[in-house]
Amino acid sequence: MDAPVKLEVLATDGAARCGRLLTPHGAVPTPAFMPVGTQAAVKAMAPGELWDIGYRMVLANAYHLAVRPGPALIRDLGGIAAFMGWRGAVLTDSGGFQAMSLAALNRIREEGIRFRSHLDGAPMLLTPESALDIQQMLGCDIMMALDECTPYPVQPADARRSLELTARWAERSLRARTSHSQALFGIVQGSVYADLRAASARQITSLGFDGFATGGLSVGEPKALMLEMAALSASFLPADKPRYLMGVGTPEDLLAAIAMGYDMFDCVLPTRNARNGCAFTSAGRISIKHSRHAADSRPLDERCGCRTCASYSRSYLRHLFRAGEILAARALTEHNLYFYASLLRRAQAAIASGTYGQLCRSLASGVAQELDETE
Amino acid sequence: MDAPVKLEVLATDGAARCGRLLTPHGAVPTPAFMPVGTQAAVKAMAPGELWDIGYRMVLANAYHLAVRPGPALIRDLGGIAAFMGWRGAVLTDSGGFQAMSLAALNRIREEGIRFRSHLDGAPMLLTPESALDIQQMLGCDIMMALDECTPYPVQPADARRSLELTARWAERSLRARTSHSQALFGIVQGSVYADLRAASARQITSLGFDGFATGGLSVGEPKALMLEMAALSASFLPADKPRYLMGVGTPEDLLAAIAMGYDMFDCVLPTRNARNGCAFTSAGRISIKHSRHAADSRPLDERCGCRTCASYSRSYLRHLFRAGEILAARALTEHNLYFYASLLRRAQAAIASGTYGQLCRSLASGVAQELDETE
Secondary structure, three states: OOOOOOOEEEEEEHHHHEEEEEEEEEEEEEEEEOOOOOOOOOOOOOHHHHHHHHOEEEEEEEEHHOOOOHHHHHHHHOHHHHHHHHOOOOEEOOHHHHHHOOOHHHHHHOOEEEOOOOOOEEEEEEHHHHHHHHHHEEEOEEEOOOOOOOOOOHHHHHHHHHHHHHHHHHHHHHOOOOOOOEEEEEEOOEEEEEEEEHHHHHHHOOOOOOEEEEOOOOOOOOOOHHHHHHHEEEOOOOOOEEEEEOOOOOHHHHHHHHHOOOOEEEHHHHOOOOOOOOOEEOOEEEEOOOOHHOOOOOOOOOOOOOOHHHHOOOOHHHHHHHHOOOOHHHHHHHHHHHHHHHHHHHHHHHHOOOOOHHHHHHHHHHOOOOOOOOO | OOOEEEEEEEEEEOOOEEEEEOOOOOEEEEEEOOOOOOOOOOEEEOOHHHHOOOOOOOEEEHHHHHOOOOOOHHHHHOOHHHHHHOOOOEEEEOOOHHHHHHHHHEOOOOEEEEEEOOOOOOOOEOOHHHHHHHHHHHHHOOOEEEOOOOOOOOOOHHHHHHHHHHHHHHHHHHOOOOOOEEEEEEEEEOOOHHHHHHHHHHHHOOOOOOOEEEOOOOOOOOOHHHHHHHHHHHHHOOOOEEEEEEEEOOOOHHHHHHOOOEEEEOOOOOHHHOOOOEEEOEEEEEEOOHHHOOOOOOOOOOOOOOOOHHHHOOHHHHHHHHHHOOOOOOOOOOOHHHHHHHHHHHHHHHOOOOOOOHHHHHHHHHHHHHHOOOO
């Protein structure tokens, strides 16, 4: 049987690689950033706009969609892509991260995670089997095995117990799987401990997953440690399957992680920052709230080709943001997602031409700067 | 000197007429509905989307823009249309209506209206002269003379005092005008009293305005009285100048007012209702919150040609609305504005072909119904 998703590596440059991830909903150029659409919508964006910017895969959250509107409804309406009116592929996170981020509401046991719904307090049990069942009903292209996203900081003994639970859940996930038209990825944990990362990676990659993710990073640990653990984990992931670094990150994080050989990323940063008035530009990050933009007729980024930069001045965007207009969230989100899409396209092209190191050096001085830190 | 705006009447059908309003920012087909963009943005919409739906003129509010971001800033950025990235025409209301709707914050005197800014409490004085000055700085195509929007209910003696103040302010507005590249409209008041409406209309139309508006309606009076006063006021407005019925209304109100000979309308209904989950359809109004839409794969209106109806099911829209997603406001607003634009286009075509009465009868049974009144 053919694998439901398949990575075609077209070129490598050091550990970095570019190619195409073939999914039931079409090909996704890699390395790929996936905009986050937790509730089956990328906040402030229409699906057609994501497509026009160049995105071919988005992320949604199985836990959130299980609570509302329910997986059976989405199945009956043709699966999550059809439900959203989205032509591309969808990856769903299982809800393991919500087990940590909504921690007051749940208890983790061998069987799974006992939640109370964040909406109405109704008791729910999320197990490796039910997480699979939900994702199979959602009809996403890529399902994630239920894991425990180990919190930070954590003692080594607790981190080991956690990754072993994740490993047992991974095996149960594979046994529970009935759909072979949807891919299933396993998740490496191990917190910030090199030996535990190695142990988890060996365990998870010994199982028959279609791809592998590095989880449990960007949860509060220092940046250097995040990058070290991401690199270490990547070194254990097989070259012939897609590698996904979950929840990362800033433009500079993406550039670093691509160099480690990761193919897929997701992060709320471009969309959430946009709604908070922060824009990514080729010269660094700007806060549209800042008074120095009040009468500035220039676009957010004079080197950007997005619709926002073609249509609106910084002055107008600042006015929209201060006035609480929805158009502010729309325009900044579209700009930031365009910025990320452009970054990934440049990375793909640089890898193909063997110039990825040069690209990273040329961008390093610009993208990470905070230009409007003081208001 | 040519008038800054000119109405070309192309056809009449009874009192109804269709044509084109020629403005400094292009021709606007009439009868025209103007989406409300109080703060220089039509809530949830991008200017290019309004254009694509067929709108050629929007409304903004001089008072709101005077408070934030300030008229000098907008002037320095090229005027309100350029500031918004809008290719069409803009009409600004003066702030007279805010004198009523933000009444706790102001006092009306002969000189003008003493406000406290609704944002920071700063004292402001809006006079006929300063309202003109602000609108001239904004660079809108059509300015409105400052009026007192008489509240409802009101005693006849108070309504008379109010309309006479409005008349004196109208004369001061014309004397204060320095820009003759922007049109200036006068406003008829008189509450619900036929003799006062007639007196106000005679006073205002005797002055050298470029167009005339009927104000002070849709402020709480019974619907039949609103229509009676709108018709009476219209009968006094000269045929060779544009007639604008302010703040009206529902689709059925627009059909009735077009039959009276009005050319221009504005109302928050299509945009505000959209954000509250209410959609206009050819069969009547629906509330997308209603549980009967939960698993409905049909569009809002199977006879609608808008992007929302081409892209999203009622089920998905209901999910978006309940999840608080910005896309719900976007999709419903675009649909409702498309519905209004289509209605106006059909009215224009029917007037041109002498079938306006038939159009009104054919639509009457559908559009006014509330289909989901109980939840």
